[in-house]
Amino acid sequence: MKGDPGVKDVKPAKAPKSEQTRTLILETALRLFQERGFDKTTMRAIAQEAGVSVGNAYYYFASKEHLVQGFYDRIGAEHAAAVREVLDKETDLETRLAGVLTCWLDIAAPYHEFAAQFFKNAADPESPLSPFSVESEPAREASIAIHREVLAGSKAKIPAELVDILPELMWLSQMGLVLYWVFDRSPERERSRRLAVRGARLTTRGVALARFRVLRPLVHEVHELFTDFLPGMAETATARKRA
Amino acid sequence: MKGDPGVKDVKPAKAPKSEQTRTLILETALRLFQERGFDKTTMRAIAQEAGVSVGNAYYYFASKEHLVQGFYDRIGAEHAAAVREVLDKETDLETRLAGVLTCWLDIAAPYHEFAAQFFKNAADPESPLSPFSVESEPAREASIAIHREVLAGSKAKIPAELVDILPELMWLSQMGLVLYWVFDRSPERERSRRLAVRGARLTTRGVALARFRVLRPLVHEVHELFTDFLPGMAETATARKRA
Numbered sequence: 001m002k003g004d005p006g007v008k009d010v011k012p013a014k015a016p017k018s019e020q021t022r023t024l025i026l027e028t029a030l031r032l033f034q035e036r037g038f039d040k041t042t043m044r045a046i047a048q049e050a051g052v053s054v055g056n057a058y059y060y061f062a063s064k065e066h067l068v069q070g071f072y073d074r075i076g077a078e079h080a081a082a083v084r085e086v087l088d089k090e091t092d093l094e095t096r097l098a099g100v101l102t103c104w105l106d107i108a109a110p111y112h113e114f115a116a117q118f119f120k121n122a123a124d125p126e127s128p129l130s131p132f133s134v135e136s137e138p139a140r141e142a143s144i145a146i147h148r149e150v151l152a153g154s155k156a157k158i159p160a161e162l163v164d165i166l167p168e169l170m171w172l173s174q175m176g177l178v179l180y181w182v183f184d185r186s187p188e189r190e191r192s193r194r195l196a197v198r199g200a201r202l203t204t205r206g207v208a209l210a211r212f213r214v215l216r217p218l219v220h221e222v223h224e225l226f227t228d229f230l231p232g233m234a235e236t237a238t239a240r241k242r243a
Numbered sequence: 244m245k246g247d248p249g250v251k252d253v254k255p256a257k258a259p260k261s262e263q264t265r266t267l268i269l270e271t272a273l274r275l276f277q278e279r280g281f282d283k284t285t286m287r288a289i290a291q292e293a294g295v296s297v298g299n300a301y302y303y304f305a306s307k308e309h310l311v312q313g314f315y316d317r318i319g320a321e322h323a324a325a326v327r328e329v330l331d332k333e334t335d336l337e338t339r340l341a342g343v344l345t346c347w348l349d350i351a352a353p354y355h356e357f358a359a360q361f362f363k364n365a366a367d368p369e370s371p372l373s374p375f376s377v378e379s380e381p382a383r384e385a386s387i388a389i390h391r392e393v394l395a396g397s398k399a400k401i402p403a404e405l406v407d408i409l410p411e412l413m414w415l416s417q418m419g420l421v422l423y424w425v426f427d428r429s430p431e432r433e434r435s436r437r438l439a440v441r442g443a444r445l446t447t448r449g450v451a452l453a454r455f456r457v458l459r460p461l462v463h464e465v466h467e468l469f470t471d472f473l474p475g476m477a478e479t480a481t482a483r484k485r486a
Contacts, residue, residue, distance in 0.1 A: 120363040124426045180472065183367045195472050202464050209461060218452060221445055229423065229438050 022060045025050050026074065029067045034114045038064070038121055065128045065135065068118075071111075072131075072139040078107045083146060093154035093207065097170070098200035100150055101177060105192055108181070112189065115182050125230055131175055132230040140232065144171045151207075162210055165223045168233070172226060173199060265303045268293050269317065272310045277357045281307070281364055308371045308378065311361075314354075315374075315382040321350045326389060336397035336450060340413070341443035343393055344420060348435055351424070355432065358425050368473055374418055375473040383475065387414045394450075405453055408466045411476075415469060416442060 028050040032041045043064060047057035061067045086099030108115070121129050128135035147167035151158055158166065177199060181192040209215055227233050271293040275284045286307060290300035304310045329342030351358065364372050371378035390410035394401055401409065420442060424435040452458055470476050 119366070123362070123366065125423075126426060126428060180368075183369060185369060191472065195468075198468055198471075202461075202468060205461055205464065209458065212455075212457065214455065215452065215458070218445075218448055221448065225438075225441055225445060228441075229434065 021052060021056070022070075025052065025057055025060050026067060026070050029061075029064075030071060030111070030114060034117065038068075038118050068122075068129050069135060069139065072136060073142075075107055075111070076139050076142045079104055080142065080146060082107055087146075087149055087153055091153065091155050093151070093156040094200050094204040096150045096154055097147075097203055098197050100146060101174060101196035101200060102193060104174070104178075105181060105189060105196060108178075109189070112181070119182050130232075131178075132232045134232040137232055140171070143174070144168055147171050147174070156204070156207055157211065158207070159210055159216065161216065162219060165219060166207065166210070168226075169219070169223060170203060173203060264295060264299070265313075268295065268300055268303050269310060269313050272304075272307075273314060273354070273357060276361065281311075281361050311365075311372050312378060312382065315379060316385075318350055318354070319382050319385045322347050323385065323389060325350060330389075330392055330396055334396065334398050336394070336399040337443050337447040339393045339397055340390075340446055341440050343389060344417060344439035344443060345436060347417070347420075348424060348432060348439060351421075352432065355424070362425050373475075374421075375475045377475040380475055383414070386417070387411055390414050390417070399447070399450055400454065401450070402453060402459065404459065405462060408462060409450065409453070411469075412462070412466060413446060416446060 025046065029041070029046045032046055032049060036045075041064070043057055043061075044054055046067075047054045050057065061070060082103045083100050086096060086103065090096050090099060118129075121127060122131070124130055125132045127133060130136065131140060144167050147170040150170065151163070151166060177192065177196055180195055181189060184192045186192070210219060268289065272284070272289045275289055275292060279288075284307070286300055286304075287297050289310075290297045293300065304313060325346045326343050329339060329346065333339050333342060361372075364370060365374070367373055368375045370376060373379065374383060387410050390413040393413065394406070394409060420435065420439055423438055424432060427435045429435070453462060
């Protein structure tokens, strides 16, 4: 699934009622995860609170892990819509990247408490809930596609050999920002906002330096290191080579 | 406390008996943390299991957090002793760094289970148990001093303006390795071992590239970003400027 930013992973059309039920179950689950903790919340409790049968809940989400993937997909879809404003208007790389990162912080703001509580489940790269897992691939690919567009629509000159690699490294640095945000207790997460802006500046300088040939092997090596050591990313890379 | 690797934070000499009691309390605590979890283990339970009075336990460790700092100090001291073999013998930067990192994995191996269980407490940069906290400064400084020696005793030419910065960045990348190791379930943590070796190679190439003047502002900016956004590191930097 090589990411053309315009092509989304299209699911069969659903009746509005069914979509409503799905949303209801997802929102109930997120509320319960937040109130009771992820580990202590059962599918049975989620179904009961949502007023649907347990069988119905499992029809929409095969497990609690699938609910979390549903949450990732939702955040991702909201983010993809919200970044249009900056990506359709700005051509300066730093402005585009800072906009995309800040936008993510806006979208994720209501889930901050849940994220902190949830973190220990998602930090393990082997967990299906990790952003690096095989299971998170669709959400990850959608997010990397945004970074691909950040670069492609900017005035920055990108060496051809780095076009596939830089968006993944930019996404990795976004994961660094997410990690920082999870633990950020500053009012309105203003420290995370400043980090997003500073990070965008740093990345832009890094990209500018990529025009020096002597540096490119290092960029490749950093990327290979992440690909080799983060489980889902290796599979993505293998899939890309097959494609 | 500008780090001269030769100068240790010297505490008043203790009678051997008192040192034994301190070690007994620390080892009992580590065992209980592992068996019952950090959050559920009380100082009272630790004292009871160690066969000392609660007052005595508090005399040595003012809180559970101090016990963890004691654990960090112990790992650090064992590591500092173990790296002598490689640092006194090798002059190749990559070999020195790979040796220091691999050595840490050896020292930490018995605590792997504890580390995984303990992670959620230490991952929060605001926690006194985080490696980035003000409270962890002595352990952090000792560890950075090892990286300073890795560089200083190598044949690599280090630009003067990067001499203070590179050891801190190398230590940060070690923290990346530690994070990876915490979740590593491969037999004998062999994936972490391979990451240590690959990371050492990557760092060595990065250091070699630092001879290019055009890159130095980027190195400074990466370092400033970490200093500005990780709580304890900013205080360390301030203390250094005052010194």
